Amino acid sequence: MYGRHPEVAAIIKGHETTANGILTDAGSQLLYEKFSSNVSTVFGLSASVGGSMITLDISATKSTVDGWISDLQTCLEEAWRKYDPEDDESGTEFMRIQSMSMDINDIIMNYNSLKYGLDDIELEFENAVRLYRSPVRSALTDIRILYNAENNVNGDFSGFxxxxxxxxxxxxxxxxxxxxxxxxxxxxxxxxxxxxxxxxxxxxxxxxxxxxxxxxxxxxxxxxxxxxxxxxxxxxxxxxxxxxxxxxxxxxxxxxxxxxxxxxxxxxxxxxxxxxxxxxxxxxxxxxxxxxxxxxxxxxxxxxxxxxxxxxxxxxxxxxxxxxxxxxxxxxxxxxxxxxxxxxxxxxxxxxxxxxxxxxxxxxxxxxxxxxxxxxxxxxxxxxxxxxxxxxxxxxxxxxxxxxxxxxxxxxxxxxxxxxxxxxxxxxxxxxxxxxxxxxxxxxxxxxxxxxxxxxxxxxxxxxxxxxxxxxxx
Missing domain, CATH: 3.40.50.1820 (Alpha/Beta hydrolase fold, catalytic domain)
Structure with a gap:
């Protein structure tokens, strides 16, 4: 974040904290890699993660990224709203806001790229859930059979x-x-x-x-x-x-x-x-x-x-x-x-x-x-x-x-x-x-x-x- 405009740096700091919280809670190496490949130039990642999880709320994560994009767009709109050309005879403030706009647009591109990556993860996780569903169901059925046998639980057709x-x-x-x-x-x-x-x-x-x-x-x-x-x-x-x-x-x-x-x-x-x-x-x-x-x-x-x-x-x-x-x-x-x-x-x-x-x-x-x-x-x-x-x-x-x-x-x-x-x-x-x-x-x-x-x-x-x-x- 060195050389970043102060307003943008403050917003990105909040995004960094939220991102590391998401990754820590998810514990997904797959999700960590997707964040790292798309936003490592925007902020640092310090979360400790494990392996790939079976369930993950990708839609909530994408909503969070949408919120980050909205934060940056609001920041830029607010800067232009406050800008008064009459107070900026040298054009210094105009150039500063233009530079900040380029910075924000670059970050938003990274965030949108992350969202596309999250779509890929969502598909991978959906397939992972399907992959593990049947073995889990088989195990649960075996447990029910054992439970019924040991506790004399009778179904409607017991005795036939x-x-x-x-x-x-x-x-x-x-x-x-x-x-x-x-x-x-x-x-x-x-x-x-x-x-x-x-x-x-x-x-x-x-x-x-x-x-x-x-x-x-x-x-x-x-x-x-x-x-x-x-x-x-x-x-x-x-x-x-x-x-x-x-x-x-x-x-x-x-x-x-x-x-x-x-x-x-x-x-x-x-x-x-x-x-x-x-x-x-x-x-x-x-x-x-x-x-x-x-x-x-x-x-x-x-x-x-x-x-x-x-x-x-x-x-x-x-x-x-x-x-x-x-x-x-x-x-x-x-x-x-x-x-x-x-x-x-x-x-x-x-x-x-x-x-x-x-x-x-x-x-x-x-x-x-x-x-x-x-x-x-x-x-x-x-x-x-x-x-x-x-x-x-x-x-x-x-x-x-x-x-x-x-x-x-x-x-x-x-x-x-x-x-x-x-x-x-x-x-x-x-x-x-x-x-x-x-x-x-x-x-x-x-x-x-x-x-x-x-x-x-x-x-x-x-x-x-x-x-x-x-x-x-x-």
């Missing part, structure tokens, strides 16, 4: 030992699994449908005279509690689950499910969970099993891309193409994967979702890491009943010969139009998969109306759901 959880794939909702959950149930079972809107619907499965299973809606939970099926606790509870965001990353789904099932009283020593999943829902289910291996008894999937996926990669890399056919590759939650390859950006905001995951990471990568880091959890996965079923189509080839007729020949496709049979069968997961059935899907064709989306309603797959539920019930 057989639980089926149905997890849909990307670009989808729980609607897809209502039929499968109903037909795969037994008379007297309970269906809980958890809508993305937050609404929860309750049904009791009943068998009609013709033997068909139907679901009867129960208006309120109080009414469900009064039913015989609920009170005797012998029924299987089928949870048809909507993810909070349709294309959220599998880790976010696992965190949500852990929290919800614990609140329901279904994460305990007696309740065993059988998971059914279509498409990317299989990745979500396997992630949940890795996170809560003591509570999952079986996983049954169809159409799951256990390997990286070509169409998922295309949708994530050329998002406008996916959007043209009605997909939403930018849809995501607040979760950000630690794996840098499993990240993309949307208007400079980093995100991770189902598409980034299918582009960057085969599930075998996580299994290998788990096997090395926690072989005990891997052993528990081996003990689970894991079935990875695949859908395929049958097409015909026609050969032409000028000499004789050649009838069309049927051949089995190597995919369901979007995911290879090899990937659906989880071949990369090796001994982890117990069964690898394959079902012919006779509806859909091509990328815009693939057989893949009809797998969830295929009669063979629904029969498989029923078989698993009956087996695990025993």
């Amino acid at each position: 030992n057989n639980v089926s959880v149905y997890v849909h794939g990307i670009e989808s909702t729980s609607d897809d699994y209502l039929t499968g959950a109903t037909e795969g149930a037994q008379s007297g079972d309970i269906i809980v449908r958890m809508n993305r809107s937050g609404k929860i619907e309750y049904f009791i499965v009943r068998k009609e005279r013709n033997g068909k299973l139907v679901r009867e809606e129960v208006e309120t939970f109080d009414e469900l509690q009064e039913s015989e099926q609920f009170m005797n606790k012998n029924a299987r509870v089928h949870i048809v689950y909507d993810t909070e965001q349709k294309n959220e990353h599998r880790q976010e789904t696992s965190d949500d499910l852990g929290e919800i099932l614990n609140e329901m009283g279904l994460i305990n020593e007696t309740a065993k969970i059988d998971m059914f999943a279509h498409s990317y829902g299989g990745r979500r289910s396997l992630q949940f099993a890795m996170d809560y291996p003591d509570h999952v008894r079986s996983i049954t999937t169809i159409g799951t891309p256990y390997d990286t996926n070509m169409l998922g990669t295309l949708a994530d890399s050329a998002r406008w193409i996916a959007e043209k056919i009605g997909q939403d590759p930018k849809n995501t939650s607040d979760y950000l994967d630690f794996n840098l390859d499993n990240q993309n950006d949307n208007e400079d905001m980093l995100y991770s979702n189902a598409y980034t995951d299918m582009r960057s990471e085969a599930m075998t990568d996580d299994i290998h890491h788990l096997k090395s880091a926690n072989p005990e959890v891997y052993r528990k996965l081996l003990e689970m009943d894991i079935t990875a079923s695949a859908g395929y189509r049958t097409e015909q080839t026609v050969s032409y010969s000028p000499y004789y007729y050649q009838p069309p020949t049927d051949y089995k496709t190597s995919s369901d139009d979007t995911v290879s049979v090899k990937s659906q069968n989880g071949e990369i997961l090796g001994e982890l998969i117990d069964e690898r059935p394959q079902f012919e899907i006779d509806k859909g064709s091509g990328v815009t109306d693939p057989a893949h989306i009809y797998e969830i309603e295929d009669s063979d797959y629904i029969e498989l759901i029923k078989e698993v539920n009956d087996k695990q019930r025993e």
